[in-house]
Amino acid sequence: MADEEILAGRDGDVFCWDKLVKAMNAVCHIYTLRNEPEPIRVSKGCGTLVQRVVHGNSITGILTDSLTIHNKEMAEMTFATFTSDSTNETMDIQLHPNIFFKSNEEYSFTLVGTKEDDIESLCTQLAIRPLQLQRIAQRDVYKVKTVAIAQYLDGKSKWLSVARVYEIQTKYILYDANTTAGCSGSPVFYACNEDCYIIALHVSANTTMNKGVFINHILDHVYGDPVQLLQIETKPIFSSQEIVRIARKMSIKWELIALATGKFHPEEIANIQQNRFHEDNVIKATRMLTDYQNRQGSREDLASAIKETKELDLAEKVLARYFLTNSD
Numbered sequence: 001m002a003d004e005e006i007l008a009g010r011d012g013d014v015f016c017w018d019k020l021v022k023a024m025n026a027v028c029h030i031y032t033l034r035n036e037p038e039p040i041r042v043s044k045g046c047g048t049l050v051q052r053v054v055h056g057n058s059i060t061g062i063l064t065d066s067l068t069i070h071n072k073e074m075a076e077m078t079f080a081t082f083t084s085d086s087t088n089e090t091m092d093i094q095l096h097p098n099i100f101f102k103s104n105e106e107y108s109f110t111l112v113g114t115k116e117d118d119i120e121s122l123c124t125q126l127a128i129r130p131l132q133l134q135r136i137a138q139r140d141v142y143k144v145k146t147v148a149i150a151q152y153l154d155g156k157s158k159w160l161s162v163a164r165v166y167e168i169q170t171k172y173i174l175y176d177a178n179t180t181a182g183c184s185g186s187p188v189f190y191a192c193n194e195d196c197y198i199i200a201l202h203v204s205a206n207t208t209m210n211k212g213v214f215i216n217h218i219l220d221h222v223y224g225d226p227v228q229l230l231q232i233e234t235k236p237i238f239s240s241q242e243i244v245r246i247a248r249k250m251s252i253k254w255e256l257i258a259l260a261t262g263k264f265h266p267e268e269i270a271n272i273q274q275n276r277f278h279e280d281n282v283i284k285a286t287r288m289l290t291d292y293q294n295r296q297g298s299r300e301d302l303a304s305a306i307k308e309t310k311e312l313d314l315a316e317k318v319l320a321r322y323f324l325t326n327s328d
Helices: 017-025 072-076 116-126 215-223 240-261 266-274 281-294 299-308 312-319
Strands: 006-008 014-016 027-035 039-054 057-064 078-083 090-094 101-104 109-113 146-153 157-168 172-175 187-192 195-205 210-214
Touching (some): 014 187, 014 195, 017 027, 017 187, 027 057, 027 146, 039 078, 039 146, 039 195, 072 078, 146 195, 240 312, 299 312
Antiparallel strands (some): 006 014, 027 078, 039 057, 101 109, 146 157, 172 210, 187 195, 195 210
16 A cells, blocks of 8 residues: 555545545436437436345446436436546446336435446446445444545536544434535445445435435345344443533533534534523533434544643543543
């Protein structure tokens, strides 16, 4: 890896730039054709060229969200535009639901088959190859601090947004990302062992949080198996007494510490600050630390965030579990 460029994220997650660029090549812009009276392109969203063996058959197709393509009739009118990131050459291929089609509204995905000739053309002309879909081990999910979302902004240029993970849920992963309308169906990548994999399918965003559905749940539906929901780790990182003791030491710096953890948006911090039931900074800091723990925040990351506010002694005590037994 010495000669490869890297893109570094917060808290030690590192993407191998070469592997990430190759993965991004498989991302496409999805559109349909409307005849009125001349053919007009209607932008629908984003997708990814993927491959997976299903019941002994190798399936290659476009993975996107169910709002972008919600039935076979729509899939028959749908095309995918691929762009080579090295040459800017483009190629359009048509989707073929008669080859393969699987869609689920509850888990917000659609997988549509493609022709082998089109895949071969993408490979030979644009050096674009399908990504292999893989299950993500549950133990690895909780290690993910940073994700990257590749998307076509307004169906034109391809962009990459690097985001911090805020919360792990049974069905979704929540993260902060710069996304725009039309990026639904984009892949959410994470780094592991100097490679990058799809951990989720981006399905929605609001003013404070984005979310993607876990790839494992999508694979369960593709196979027709019962969905194995992610088992949330329930063992608390901090005891309730420890949280209160740390909160007392934070004083007015709890807001800066919250931002430094990467687990809170400014709007969420403002909501805690303005809540009339939070009478003082200790109560506000306690609420923040409770939310931080619920979002799978680690002791090490909290200590690191505290260090950023120059409270070195407090950071060392948090790391050493000092407040488990001491209240001063």
